[in-house]
Amino acid sequence: MPFKNERKYRWKDIRGKDFFLPIIYLASNFILSIIILSILLAVNISSGNSHFNGDINTSSPTALLMEIGVFIFIMLIWMLLHKNSYKIEWKSGFLNIKKYWKLIVITFIVIFIFKLIFPMLVDAFAPEQWKFEETQNDLIVQQMFSTPLSTVLAFFSIVIIAPVTEEFLFRHLVIGELGKKLNFIVMSVISVIIFASLHVTEAQSPLEIVMYLVIAIGIVYVYLKTRRSLATAIALHALNNLVAYVAMVLM
Numbered sequence: 001m002p003f004k005n006e007r008k009y010r011w012k013d014i015r016g017k018d019f020f021l022p023i024i025y026l027a028s029n030f031i032l033s034i035i036i037l038s039i040l041l042a043v044n045i046s047s048g049n050s051h052f053n054g055d056i057n058t059s060s061p062t063a064l065l066m067e068i069g070v071f072i073f074i075m076l077i078w079m080l081l082h083k084n085s086y087k088i089e090w091k092s093g094f095l096n097i098k099k100y101w102k103l104i105v106i107t108f109i110v111i112f113i114f115k116l117i118f119p120m121l122v123d124a125f126a127p128e129q130w131k132f133e134e135t136q137n138d139l140i141v142q143q144m145f146s147t148p149l150s151t152v153l154a155f156f157s158i159v160i161i162a163p164v165t166e167e168f169l170f171r172h173l174v175i176g177e178l179g180k181k182l183n184f185i186v187m188s189v190i191s192v193i194i195f196a197s198l199h200v201t202e203a204q205s206p207l208e209i210v211m212y213l214v215i216a217i218g219i220v221y222v223y224l225k226t227r228r229s230l231a232t233a234i235a236l237h238a239l240n241n242l243v244a245y246v247a248m249v250l251m
Contacts, residue, residue: 004227009180017081018177022169028070036066058123064153083227093231100226111218111240115211125181135211136202142248158245162236169215170195171223171233178225178242192198192216215240 022062087184097104123131145156179187196212203209222231 001180005184006181011181012140013180014177017080018173019167020076022173025070025074028073028100029066030065032070036062056228058142059146059154060136061149061153062156063146064144064150067161068124068156071156071165074165093229093234094228096229096231097235098231100222100232101235103222104232105223107218107222108236108239108243111215112243114214118211118214124203124240126205126207130205130207132205132208135200135208136204137199137208137212138244138248140202141244142251145248159238159242161175163234163241164226166195167223167233167237169217171219171228175220176228176230179240184224184228188220192220 024056119133123133141154141158144157145151174191174194175184175187175221179185192213195216196209197213219233219236222236223229226232
């Protein structure tokens with residue numbers, strides 16, 4: 001894989017408008033949270049309950065519905081920003097998934113096998129204080145399965161929203177856009193590190209990051225191999241999360 005980009009890009013080749021979407025996403029979440037908190041506070045006051053703590057459990061149906069609502073809103077904004085090309089991009093994405101489905105499946109199998117073997121290796125050879133059966137991130141995700149409704153809503157969060165938003169941010173923006181001027185390979189390495197690091201903020205063992213480094217490397221490999229196709233990266237991420245979701249439901 002060549003270290004230099006295959007062509008010379010100019011700053012105007014970067015889709016600057018796409019970088020507004022994460023900002024809009026965060027702002028929408030904040031505003032919607034304020035609105036929901038205000039409604040809940042008003043309901044508590046009207047019912048005579050003075051012990052409202054103002055917390056929204058991130059795994060609750062309310063939080064999951066809010067996440068779905070914001071995601072739909074952001075998708076509409078994206079379609080508006082790309083009103084002249086989004087249909088072509090959708091079609092191209094599906095064609096890429098169809099073209100590279102074997103690469104996606106094979107890469108997923110490699111990641112899946114590693115995720116099965118690595119905890120066993122950790123249990124056999126790692127120091128006692130570094131051992132873990134499940135990552136803290138997975139344990140946090142499992143909290144979404146506390147009720148039948150939240151379990152259904154968790155499907156959209158885990159299998160659809162997370163792959164789309166994370167791949168748009170870590171692959172499309174970091175590698176696909178910034179990489180045009182800062183080098184695709186360099187930004188790929190940065191993308192892998194950031195992705196893995198953000199998934200282990202609650203980790204109890206430093207070895208937990210290895211799981212997410214391997215997942216990120218697999219996704220980045222597919223992304224670069226398919227000429228930076230966002231759709232193939234989303235497909236691999238969604239497949240990985242779908243299998244994890246089914247496993248959690250069946251547990």
